[in-house]
Amino acid sequence: MLLKFADDTTVIGLIRDDDESAYRREFEQLAVWCSQNNLELNTLRMVEMIVDFRRNTPTLTPLTILNSTVAAVESFRFLGTTISQDLKWETHIDSIVRKAQQRLYFLRQLRKFNLPQVLLIQFYSAVIESVLCISVTVWFGSATKSDIRRLQRTVWTAEIIGCPLPPLQELYTSRVRKKAVKITLDPTHPAHYLFELLPSGRHFRALSTRTVRHRNSFFPQAIHLMNG
Template structure:
C-alpha cells in the first residue's frame, strides 16, 4: 500500500514524485523512487538518469544534511529550481525565476508582432496574434503564481503588455484582470467537482465565495490570494 505522504504525478513521458518528509524520515520517499525504477525496468521503460533531478523545499533554520538520492546506481543531482509542465518552481517558493523566464520568452515574440505591424496587418489580427502567441505565455499557470508575485515582478510583466499596446495601438487587458477572471473561473470549477483534491477547501466558504462583495481593492485581492494558495 502506498504511503499517503507520497504522491506520484504523471504527464506524458514525465513523472514526478512528491513527498512530505516528517521527523527526517525519508524511507517512504526513497522506497517509492526505488519501486518506480524497478517498475520501469520490468516494463521495458528506460529512465533518463541525466534528466532526473531532486529539489528539496525546507524552511527550517537548521537544515540537516541529507543523503544524496540514487537512482539506478547514479546520484541524482540536487537543484534549486525545477521546471514542471512549463512552470519553473524554485526551492524558496518564489516566482522571480519563472517570471523572468516567461518575460524573456514573451519579449522575443514581440519582435514578430512588430514585424506584422510593419506589414500593415489589421489591428484585429494583431490583437489575435498577441492573445495567442504572447498573452498565452504571460498567463501560463497564472492562477498559481500571480497572487504571490512581487510588485517588481508584476511591473516586468506589465511592461511587456505596454510594449505590445504601443505596437498594436490600442489598450490590452491588464494581467491583474486576466488573473482575477481565470482565478474565479478555476475556483468555480473546483466547487462543482467533488473529486477535485482542493474541493474540501472551498466547502466551508462556498456561500461566501458565491456571495463575495467587497468595498476595497485590498479586501478583494486578499480573497483572491487565499484562493490562489488553495
C-alpha cells in the same frame, strides 16, 4: 505522489519528522516498476529538489537510483514553469518576460504590414499573452511588485497595435475565479473540501494561513475572490 505527463515523470514526497523512508521507497518502487515494464530510466536527466523552510535544515542523504546519485538542484522546469526551492518566482518570470519580449518583434513587424487590428489582437493573445500567462494562477499571487511591473510593461508595449489590452491582474483574477468555480462544482476534486460554505450559504470559510507565502498562494486567493 506520482505525476506523469507524456514521457515526463515527477515524484513528490513529504518527509515528516526527518523520516525519509516513505519518500525513498516511492523512488525504489518506481525503479522496480520501470524495470518490470521494460522502461529505461535516464538517471543522467533526473534531478532532486528539496523544499524546506525550517530554520535548521538537516542535510539529507543524496538520492540514489540504479546505483547513480541523483543531482540536487535549486530549481527545475516543470511543464513550462520554473519552480525554485524557495518557491519564489523571479527565475520563472525572467524567462517568460524574455520570451515575450522576443515575440514583440514579430508583433511590430505585423503592424508595419498594416494588418487589421483584429488580427493583431489575435496574434498577441495567441503568441504573447499565452506566454505571460503560463500557469499564472500558480505564481502571480506571490510575484513581487517589481516583477509584476516588468510583466505589465510587456503588455503596455504590445499596445502599439492601437488598443488597450487586458492587464495581467485582470487575467489572473478571471482565471483564478474560473478555476475555483470548477473545483466547487466537482465533488471528486481533491481540493473540493477546501471550499466550505459558511452557514449563510453565501460565502466560503476563509483558510487559516500563517505565512505570507501561504496567504498569497492559489487556494486562499481563490476563496478570497469567490467571497468578493
